Amino acid sequence: xxxxxxxxxxxxxxxxxxxxxxxxxxxxxxxxxxxxxxxxxxxxxxxxxxxxxxxxxxxxxxxxxxxxxxxxxxxxxxxxxxxxxxxxxxxxxxxxxxxxxxxxxxxxxxxxxxxxxxxxxxxxxxxxxxxxxxxxx
Numbered sequence: 001x002x003x004x005x006x007x008x009x010x011x012x013x014x015x016x017x018x019x020x021x022x023x024x025x026x027x028x029x030x031x032x033x034x035x036x037x038x039x040x041x042x043x044x045x046x047x048x049x050x051x052x053x054x055x056x057x058x059x060x061x062x063x064x065x066x067x068x069x070x071x072x073x074x075x076x077x078x079x080x081x082x083x084x085x086x087x088x089x090x091x092x093x094x095x096x097x098x099x100x101x102x103x104x105x106x107x108x109x110x111x112x113x114x115x116x117x118x119x120x121x122x123x124x125x126x127x128x129x130x131x132x133x134x135x136x137x
Contacts, residue, residue: 032133034058037079037116039128043071052118052128054079054091056111063105065091065114072097075120080127082113092119 040051051071056062067079076094083089086109093101103111117127 032058032062035062035111035114035131035133037114037128037131039116039118039126040071043073050116052077052079052116054081054114054116054128056081056114060105061107062110062112063107065103065111066100067091067093067116068100069093069095069097071118075118078117078119080115080117080130081111083109083111085109094119 034055034057036053036055038050038053043051051069051073052067053070054065054067056065065079065081067077069077074096076092078090078092081089081091081103083106089103091101091103093099095101113130113132115127115130117125119125
């Protein structure tokens with residue numbers, strides 16, 4: 001009888017631990033939505049309707065961030081972004097108009113915030129609004 005009770009407690013403990021571990025893995029699989037940030041309007045002579053566009057897509061588990069230069073003005077662009085375990089990261093794109101740069105991939109340390117910025121020499125950098133999961137954007 002004592003063995004049966006002990007087995008029941010052990011089995012219950014294993015089930016709870018499994019549920020917690022499994023639930024934790026599911027909750028951290030990705031940020032849960034697309035996150036995007038855009039700065040600027042149509043740039044003169046450019047085919048794109050923004051100066052800089054930064055994003056992380058739910059379709060790839062928010063595992064990386066991308067930043068696209070949408071203006072042929074010669075200024076570099078960048079994305080400020082946060083991951084689950086790392087904050088204040090920066091991805092620069094100085095390759096010119098129409099190019100996109102991608103960060104490294106991580107499904108466990110997924111992207112949680114992006115902010116699109118343009119780097120204009122001798123002036124303060126200008127950035128669009130940041131986007132975070134669940135902020136209603």
